[in-house]
Amino acid sequence: VLLNTTIAGYEFDNCLMNAAGVCCYDHEELTMVDQSSAGTFVTKSATKTSREGNPLPRYQAVPLGSINSMGLPNLGLDYYLDYVRQLEKQTKKTYFLSMTGLSKEETLEMLKQVELSDFKGMVELNLSCPNVPGKPQLAYDLPTTENLLTEVFAFFTKPLGVKLPPYFDIAHFDAAAEVYNKFPLAFVNCVNSIGNGLIINDETVVIKPKNGFGGIGGDYIKPTALANVHAFYQRLKPSIKIIGTGGVKTGRDVFEHILCGASMVQVGTALEKEGVEIFARLSQELTEIMQEKGYQTIEDFRGKLQYLA
Numbered sequence: 001v002l003l004n005t006t007i008a009g010y011e012f013d014n015c016l017m018n019a020a021g022v023c024c025y026d027h028e029e030l031t032m033v034d035q036s037s038a039g040t041f042v043t044k045s046a047t048k049t050s051r052e053g054n055p056l057p058r059y060q061a062v063p064l065g066s067i068n069s070m071g072l073p074n075l076g077l078d079y080y081l082d083y084v085r086q087l088e089k090q091t092k093k094t095y096f097l098s099m100t101g102l103s104k105e106e107t108l109e110m111l112k113q114v115e116l117s118d119f120k121g122m123v124e125l126n127l128s129c130p131n132v133p134g135k136p137q138l139a140y141d142l143p144t145t146e147n148l149l150t151e152v153f154a155f156f157t158k159p160l161g162v163k164l165p166p167y168f169d170i171a172h173f174d175a176a177a178e179v180y181n182k183f184p185l186a187f188v189n190c191v192n193s194i195g196n197g198l199i200i201n202d203e204t205v206v207i208k209p210k211n212g213f214g215g216i217g218g219d220y221i222k223p224t225a226l227a228n229v230h231a232f233y234q235r236l237k238p239s240i241k242i243i244g245t246g247g248v249k250t251g252r253d254v255f256e257h258i259l260c261g262a263s264m265v266q267v268g269t270a271l272e273k274e275g276v277e278i279f280a281r282l283s284q285e286l287t288e289i290m291q292e293k294g295y296q297t298i299e300d301f302r303g304k305l306q307y308l309a
């Protein structure tokens with residue numbers, strides 16, 4: 001049984017990796033993922049300059065998942081770009097560089113810097129980035145998203161995919177897929193946390209920013225994550241691969257994401273709780289499921305979700 005996968009012609013020896021934001025803040029965390037059973041890693045979404053992020057507590061794990069309003073704490077694009085450029089020369093692996101500008105100008109400026117560099121990996125453009133105040137996050141504003149991607153692909157030639165928040169309406173799957181199908185995207189990553197949830201302990205919110213409102217991850221979001229993976233798998237042109245993120249904590253969850261069409265599966269909340277040894281456990285559990293079912297590679301069952309007659 002092999003757990004290898006391919007995205008945009010880049011080979012990975014394992015289809016598991018971290019989700020942006022988890023275990024990817026600095027060299028130490030990124031090295032831990034790189035030296036684990038994971039096939040690769042993605043960096044914390046970078047902005048042009050480093051950011052402290054929101055006041056603590058800004059992340060809270062709970063039995064069925066997590067809530068966060070981190071506020072994009074990161075060490076700045078140069079830190080991650082320099083680190084990945086030197087690491088990829090040593091390991092010959094393909095890494096993901098996540099980024100999100102706080103304005104269109106910042107996003108384009110960062111991408112121009114990456115385009116001019118000798119970075120050989122892939123960019124994951126986080127479209128959950130904030131928009132003009134009073135407007136929804138970028139990925140929920142499709143005309144603005146289309147405008148941005150048009151300007152991006154006017155100059156950007158390295159492999160680039162987008163990290164998407166969950167959509168909840170079939171009409172939105174249709175409209176969003178119509179936009180993303182217009183661009184030479186390497187992948188779409190479904191899903192980011194479900195935005196603006198609220199978790200309460202006794203009579204009090206559990207995180208400080210935004211009066212306790214934050215992105216929800218974990219068991220709570222797996223049905224939504226699987227639906228988004230499969231909806232885009234059904235709608236996007238075959239050259240745009242799907243990365244599945246959300247609610248993964250067992251090999252069975254990884255299997256279900258791949259069954260829905262995912263070519264790579266990311267782990268967030270469960271990685272935060274268990275640490276990087278989770279990648280070996282998930283690999284073992286997925287291997288056992290595949291052996292039981294007689295699948296040799298993930299391509300034997302990727303996207304083959306069955307419907308009821």
Ligand SMILES: CC(C)(C)CCc1c(C(=O)O)[nH]c(=O)[nH]c1=O
Nearest residue numbers: 069070071072128129130193215
């Ligand atoms: C929510 C934003 C701060 C605009 C982007 C960064 C981000 C964060 C974060 O840094 O708060 N948390 C998430 O669960 N997903 C994200 O994409």
